[in-house]
Amino acid sequence: MTETAILTLDKMKPDDEAVITKVGGEGPLRLRLLDMGLIPGTKIRLTKVAPLGDPMQFHLRGYELTLRKEDAAVIDIAMTSPTKAQGGEKL
Amino acid sequence: MTFALVGNQNCGKTTLFNCLTGSNQHVGNFPGVTVEQKIGALKGSKDCFVVDLPGIYSIRPYTGEEIVTRDYIIHEKPDGIINIVDATNIERNLYLTLQLLLLQIPTVLVLNMMDEVRAGGGTVDIQGLSAALGVPVVPVSAAKNEGVADVVDTALAAVRDHRRPTVTDFCRPQSPVHRCLHAVTLQIEDHAQRAGVSAPFAAVKIVEGDDSFASLLALDQNEIELIEHSVKQMEDETGLDRNEALADMRYSFIEAVAAKTVVKCRESKEHRRSLAIDRVLTHRIFALPLFFLIMFVVFWLSFDLIGQNLSDLLTLGIDALSRLVERGLVAARVNPVVTSLIIDGIFAGVGSVLSFLPIILVLFFFLSILEDTGYMARVAFVMDKLLRKIGLSGRSFVPMLIGFGCTVPAIMATRTLSSERDRKMTILLTPFMSCSAKILIYSILCATFFPHHAALAMISLYVIGILLSILTALVFKKTLFRGNPVPFVMELPNYRMPSLKSVLLLMWEKARDFIQKAFTVIFLGTLIIWFLGAFDIRLNPVTDSANSILAAIGQWIAPIFAPLGFGDWRVVTALFSGFTAKEAVVSTMAVLCGVNGSAGLSSVLPTLFTPLSAFSFLLFTLLYTPCIAAVSTIRKELNSRVKTAGIVLFQCVLAWVVAFVFYRIALLF
Numbered sequence: 061m062t063e064t065a066i067l068t069l070d071k072m073k074p075d076d077e078a079v080i081t082k083v084g085g086e087g088p089l090r091l092r093l094l095d096m097g098l099i100p101g102t103k104i105r106l107t108k109v110a111p112l113g114d115p116m117q118f119h120l121r122g123y124e125l126t127l128r129k130e131d132a133a134v135i136d137i138a139m140t141s142p143t144k145a146q147g148g149e150k151l
Numbered sequence: 152m153t154f155a156l157v158g159n160q161n162c163g164k165t166t167l168f169n170c171l172t173g174s175n176q177h178v179g180n181f182p183g184v185t186v187e188q189k190i191g192a193l194k195g196s197k198d199c200f201v202v203d204l205p206g207i208y209s210i211r212p213y214t215g216e217e218i219v220t221r222d223y224i225i226h227e228k229p230d231g232i233i234n235i236v237d238a239t240n241i242e243r244n245l246y247l248t249l250q251l252l253l254l255q256i257p258t259v260l261v262l263n264m265m266d267e268v269r270a271g272g273g274t275v276d277i278q279g280l281s282a283a284l285g286v287p288v289v290p291v292s293a294a295k296n297e298g299v300a301d302v303v304d305t306a307l308a309a310v311r312d313h314r315r316p317t318v319t320d321f322c323r324p325q326s327p328v329h330r331c332l333h334a335v336t337l338q339i340e341d342h343a344q345r346a347g348v349s350a351p352f353a354a355v356k357i358v359e360g361d362d363s364f365a366s367l368l369a370l371d372q373n374e375i376e377l378i379e380h381s382v383k384q385m386e387d388e389t390g391l392d393r394n395e396a397l398a399d400m401r402y403s404f405i406e407a408v409a410a411k412t413v414v415k416c417r418e419s420k421e422h423r424r425s426l427a428i429d430r431v432l433t434h435r436i437f438a439l440p441l442f443f444l445i446m447f448v449v450f451w452l453s454f455d456l457i458g459q460n461l462s463d464l465l466t467l468g469i470d471a472l473s474r475l476v477e478r479g480l481v482a483a484r485v486n487p488v489v490t491s492l493i494i495d496g497i498f499a500g501v502g503s504v505l506s507f508l509p510i511i512l513v514l515f516f517f518l519s520i521l522e523d524t525g526y527m528a529r530v531a532f533v534m535d536k537l538l539r540k541i542g543l544s545g546r547s548f549v550p551m552l553i554g555f556g557c558t559v560p561a562i563m564a565t566r567t568l569s570s571e572r573d574r575k576m577t578i579l580l581t582p583f584m585s586c587s588a589k590i591l592i593y594s595i596l597c598a599t600f601f602p603h604h605a606a607l608a609m610i611s612l613y614v615i616g617i618l619l620s621i622l623t624a625l626v627f628k629k630t631l632f633r634g635n636p637v638p639f640v641m642e643l644p645n646y647r648m649p650s651l652k653s654v655l656l657l658m659w660e661k662a663r664d665f666i667q668k669a670f671t672v673i674f675l676g677t678l679i680i681w682f683l684g685a686f687d688i689r690l691n692p693v694t695d696s697a698n699s700i701l702a703a704i705g706q707w708i709a710p711i712f713a714p715l716g717f718g719d720w721r722v723v724t725a726l727f728s729g730f731t732a733k734e735a736v737v738s739t740m741a742v743l744c745g746v747n748g749s750a751g752l753s754s755v756l757p758t759l760f761t762p763l764s765a766f767s768f769l770l771f772t773l774l775y776t777p778c779i780a781a782v783s784t785i786r787k788e789l790n791s792r793v794k795t796a797g798i799v800l801f802q803c804v805l806a807w808v809v810a811f812v813f814y815r816i817a818l819l820f
């Protein structure tokens with residue numbers, strides 16, 4: 061992750077896997093994210109994107125969670141699967 | 152003795168509540184808000200009650216549900232807490248548990264859906280978990296009614312023996328979080344005791360920055376600064392902010408406990424099945440067509456095949472009864488005014504509203520199945536993008552869609568929206584969805600005045616309704632409903648078989664609600680309209696309805712409608728009687744014009760309207776006040792007379808303005 065742009069949750073492609081590195085956002089949104097178990101170190105996988113392109117469906121801690129893209133963009137991640145996402149660092 | 156039933160959403164809380172209490176439930180609202188409160192007596196006991204608190208993920212001062220739960224636990228002080236947890240998703244569910252344990256109220260942890268865990272090859276070391284969390288743990292399967300008796304026994308015993316949770320420290324020893332919480336707890340202990348709240352709980356809430364606790368404990372400025380200092384130090388040492396640090400503490404603790412006591416099931420059968428179903432139901436291309444197909448079938452069954460036929464049957468029954476009573480009254484030479492009151496007032500009025508009942512029952516039968524299976528959450532997922540633009544979330548789509556059938560169940564269906572702001576806004580917008588009772592008015596007028604474009608004219612009315620609702624939403628989003636909507640961070644639960652008991656209980660609840668309204672508010676309303684139509688100004692009974700008070704009011708108000716192109720008193724009177732039910736607009740107009748049925752009406756309509764004023768009238772009908780049944784439902788769901796009156800006034804004014812603008816501009820061409 062040295063020089064490249066930091067990757068965020070909304071940039072994931074279906075079946076990508078990642079680890080959360082930082083949770084941004086503020087107010088109720090941020091607290092809700094933390095309460096739902098999105099904290100640094102959590103493994104997360106993108107299950108699918110909704111038919112209209114938003115929101116997104118993630119798998120974490122054994123359950124499925126939906127997030128809007130704009131909300132997912134406040135969460136930084138490090139890819140753990142070979143990334144298909146654009147803008148991420150090349151392995 | 153009172154127990155609070157607390158748990159996440161989708162963990163089977165309602166099912167357990169129904170198991171614990173049977174059908175002996177009382178539904179009301181929490182004080183001051185429209186969040187539903189259900190209370191039931193524990194089966195087999197008269198003085199033990201269970202309060203079903205809203206499904207929440209954390210005790211925070213933000214959403215209506217969280218505030219209600221927090222206030223209830225802190226101020227009403229239940230004797231015991233029954234915390235239900237989805238064992239297939241134990242990590243996230245225990246997050247709330249760790250907050251509840253700090254309350255120092257006797258608590259029982261109920262592990263639900265244990266059958267699914269076992270089927271997936273998972274196990275939970277019940278004793279180990281109980282020791283690690285310091286509370287009794289009871290494994291159950293609420294859907295199969297297994298283990299529920301144990302819950303009752305354990306809960307009663309916990310309260311009887313005053314068994315408070317024994318574990319309240321979830322941090323790693325000597326960690327910065329531990330030091331901070333320890334310091335703050337010590338510092339506020341006296342205050343907490345005086346305020347009658349648990350010190351460890353209050354300490355966490357204060358560290359989290361919940362200001363209401365600072366005032367509840369009456370902390371002075373010095374003490375607040377001291378606490379702030381401890382928190383700052385913790386943030387510096389951990390590199391996390393306060394909320395992150397506490398969330399991390401809870402999840403780390405849970406992970407450690409789970410590693411010792413839980414053998415996770417393989418990816419459960421239910422989860423794999425859900426993903427498979429979702430591959431179809433939220434498919435990139437099929438999702439929308441399938442959604443509309445499902446809704447079409449529900450509509451067709453409710454408003455056509457089953458509901459409508461039952462409704463017709465009920466109408467036949469009421470009519471037969473009404474005729475029988477009429478014959479009896481005439482034979483007994485009862486005063487004709489009293490006969491008219493009973494037959495034309497009570498039977499006709501309440502009867503016409505009651506005939507909606509089967510439709511509502513059938514509709515809610517299907518809606519609660521869609522809700523309980525988990526499909527509604529998928530609808531929210533699929534539709535969210537469309538509704539977000541007008542400041543709502545995907546959850547509001549289904550209630551608004553039902554509005555095209557009938558506004559009453561549509562507004563009842565907003566109950567499932569978790570955000571109070573979204574619910575209010577959805578209630579405001581639903582009347583714009585043209586209900587099916589108006590079709591009668593549309594079809595007669597369109598057929599008469601636009602014989603070659605009747606379908607187009609009708610469709611345009613629906614579209615105008617939708618467009619105006621979007622416009623209204625955009626305006627109100629910026630004004631009345633400004634402020635942050637509740638974040639759309641939603642769990643997609645596994646698909647599950649709905650429990651017939653829960654579905655039937657919900658149907659019964661809605662039916663009871665509606666019948667109650669039919670015999671109170673609606674009864675009164677129809678009586679008033681009957682009275683106005685049956686008497687003249689000197690309170691003599693009239694034979695010709697043209698002489699009635701209603702007609703007089705119509706004549707008096709008619710000039711207001713003249714600028715819209717339909718200032719005839721008969722038309723205005725018909726609009727008035729449309730308040731009881733929209734179908735009445737057509738029948739009243741026919742009666743006042745002295746013609747029979749819709750065929751006769753279409754011959755006299757051209758004397759009342761030009762094609763332009765007819766469309767102006769249609770626009771007004773589309774938008775003006777919902778019928779009395781809908782208005783009383785709105786009042787119940789908003790829990791406010793003022794806001795309900797506001798909606799009625801808003802609709803009437805908007806209807807007038809839209810019809811006026813249309814008519815005046817159209818006249819120019």
